[in-house]
Structures are given as structure tokens and as C-alpha cells.
Amino acid sequence: MSAYDVSVLPASRAAQFKTPYTLRRVPASAFVTLLSGDIAPRVGDLVLARVDRLGQHRHLELASGRRARLFEGDEIVLAYGNRYAPDQFEAEVPADLGPCHLVAAGGVAARVLTRHDKMRGATTVQPVGLLGDRAGHALNLADFALERPPVDGRRAFTVAVVGTSMNAGKTETAANLIRGFVHAGLHVGAAKVTGTGAGGDVWAMADAGARTVLDFTDAGLPSTYLADPARIERVMETLLGYLYASGAEAVVFEVADGLFQRETADLLRSPAFARAIDAVVFAAGDAMGSAAGVQWLRGLGLPIAAASGLLTASPLAMREVAAATGLAVLDLDALRSPSVLDSVGFRLPERAAVGARG
Numbered sequence: 001m002s003a004y005d006v007s008v009l010p011a012s013r014a015a016q017f018k019t020p021y022t023l024r025r026v027p028a029s030a031f032v033t034l035l036s037g038d039i040a041p042r043v044g045d046l047v048l049a050r051v052d053r054l055g056q057h058r059h060l061e062l063a064s065g066r067r068a069r070l071f072e073g074d075e076i077v078l079a080y081g082n083r084y085a086p087d088q089f090e091a092e093v094p095a096d097l098g099p100c101h102l103v104a105a106g107g108v109a110a111r112v113l114t115r116h117d118k119m120r121g122a123t124t125v126q127p128v129g130l131l132g133d134r135a136g137h138a139l140n141l142a143d144f145a146l147e148r149p150p151v152d153g154r155r156a157f158t159v160a161v162v163g164t165s166m167n168a169g170k171t172e173t174a175a176n177l178i179r180g181f182v183h184a185g186l187h188v189g190a191a192k193v194t195g196t197g198a199g200g201d202v203w204a205m206a207d208a209g210a211r212t213v214l215d216f217t218d219a220g221l222p223s224t225y226l227a228d229p230a231r232i233e234r235v236m237e238t239l240l241g242y243l244y245a246s247g248a249e250a251v252v253f254e255v256a257d258g259l260f261q262r263e264t265a266d267l268l269r270s271p272a273f274a275r276a277i278d279a280v281v282f283a284a285g286d287a288m289g290s291a292a293g294v295q296w297l298r299g300l301g302l303p304i305a306a307a308s309g310l311l312t313a314s315p316l317a318m319r320e321v322a323a324a325t326g327l328a329v330l331d332l333d334a335l336r337s338p339s340v341l342d343s344v345g346f347r348l349p350e351r352a353a354v355g356a357r358g
Helices: 170-183 200-207 227-246 262-269 269-277 287-299 317-325
Strands: 004-008 033-037 046-053 057-062 068-071 075-080 089-092 102-104 106-117 123-132 157-163 187-191 210-216 250-254 281-283 304-308
Touching: 033 200, 046 187, 057 157, 057 281, 089 102, 123 281, 170 187, 170 200, 170 250, 170 281, 187 200, 187 227, 200 210, 210 227, 210 250, 210 287, 227 250, 227 262, 262 269, 281 287, 287 304, 304 317
Parallel strands: 075 106, 157 250, 157 281, 187 210, 187 250, 281 304
Antiparallel strands: 004 033, 033 123, 046 075, 046 123, 057 068, 089 106, 102 106, 102 123
């Protein structure tokens, strides 16, 4: 006998739900049943929740990019996921459908463990039930993910942007690098491979001129915190495969958070990452962080092409980094100049044999 109850969800009710960015691949028509009772949610499960008490997040970021104001009593659709954000929340998927929190405006539900002092308490939500299909099976974000494209040897010059931590300037670096490639006349694709579901970084890359922009939510994960390393590698390979298939001549992808974050460190150490990239641009907020990070990455044998990030607001810090690392240090003007191709060693890859690098 089922340990949970299944009820039919009227289409008229489902049409009124506020649906966020993270669920942008999920059509409202998929919400057919509601599962309630003794259920242990999984990462990626879709949940209908009622806003009980407003806190840090008072808006929901919709798939359109609009910030929809939240009111207590609103019914919203979220995806369960873990959250890693040293300057915001640390949160994990709970073991039951009890009260939890909206931990990211892009639509991620979890139970907060710790928070930064500058944060208000998290917005509290009460799960009504998991959303299910006609057969009463729980819907999961992975059910709507892109399938891995066939490996056909296509490649593009691929640059990874990584950094010391959150807010080191990675997304600004990636967006301006994309702009430089576009100014040079290249077809550019972009991706955010790790992080927590939110649209800001994706839209910044699209605004910079990338023709196709994807992130890990397209591959079925609401966030990558605590995900199995092999799954994150598959996410990276899936997103890059689609971008290569789109005809991109250059691809820029961002790896979220910093070198001490577990999933970031595991990915950067992996043979799959080394095979995928042609260059790394490292973002940091100060000279010491830049020098230490570059040394760490060089220890992995990765091709570090340049330094950038928030530190480039200071000419003095730029000189310190150049002296400490021997790298070109690229400010925003340099990143968005066509000459950035020379700075990162751009070359058009030859068509590769299946499974080999271009």
C-alpha cells in the first residue's frame, strides 16, 4: 500500500502557479497530480509550496526574467535542491515534506542550516505536496533534461572561467570575454556548469552576445552542491556537446564558487575537465588570492591563460598579479577587445576523432 496520497490537480489551479527560472523547461501541463503524506523528497523533485512567512527572498525569479513579488499565501512551484553560498545560505534537501525555505530566488527549496550574518532569515514555505504525472509518479527536474548529444568529434575553442570564491568577478569576466570573441567575429556559445539555479548569469552571457547559453538546470539539476562528481562531469559534457553541435567556434563556461568548494575542486581535478578545455581565465578579488589560485591550478597542469576578476579595478593590484604569476592580467576593456583572442591563445580546432580533443 502506498505511503502517500495521490490527488488530481485541476488544470485551472496549476495555471495560477508562479513558476520560476529553474523550472523553465517544465510545462505547466506536466502538473497533473499532487502527492502528499509520508514522502522523502529527492534532489530535483518538484514541489508545490505555500509561502508562509517572507524573509530574505521576497521575489521569485521567473523564467522570463521578471522578478515576481511574493505574498504570504502564494502557491509557488519549486525544485528541491541543496545550496552552497558562503555569503548567503547553506541548505540541504530535507528528509520530509515539512516546512522548509526558499533558498534561491530562481526557485530552489531546502532547509537552511547556516546563513551569513548579513542575510535576513530565509523565506519560509510549507510544502503542499510533490507534483506528479498522470500515473502518480513524482516529477523531477531530470525528467525534462536535455539528452546527451552523440559524440561526433565537433569541437570549439573552450575557455573555462574559474575563481577564488563567490563574487570574485567570474560572471563579469565570462560575459566580457564572450563580448571580445563576438567582436572578433566568432560564433560564441556559453554555459554555467555548476552553481544554484538562477537566471542572472545566463542572461548576462546572452546579453554579451553568446548565441546559445545553457546551464546545469538544462541538464536536470537545480543545483550542483553535493552532487556526485561523475554526474557533474556528465552535465559539463552534455552542455558542451550541445554548444559544439550548435556550430560555436568558441565556448566560454563558468564554474561557480571557489577552489575550496568541493564540487568545484573535484571537477577541476578531473581528467574530463582537462580534456574539455583549451584555456583557463582565473578571477580573483585581490593579488594574494590570484597568485595562490593560479599556483593551485598550475599544480594540476591546467592551461592558465590569464588572470582577471574584481582585482582589475585596481591598477596596482593588476601589477602585483602580473609580477607574481607572469600572466597577462585582463581588465574589462581587454576582455572585450578582439585582441583577447591572442591573450587566451585562440585557435580554430580541427575536427577531432570521437573521444579525442580537437
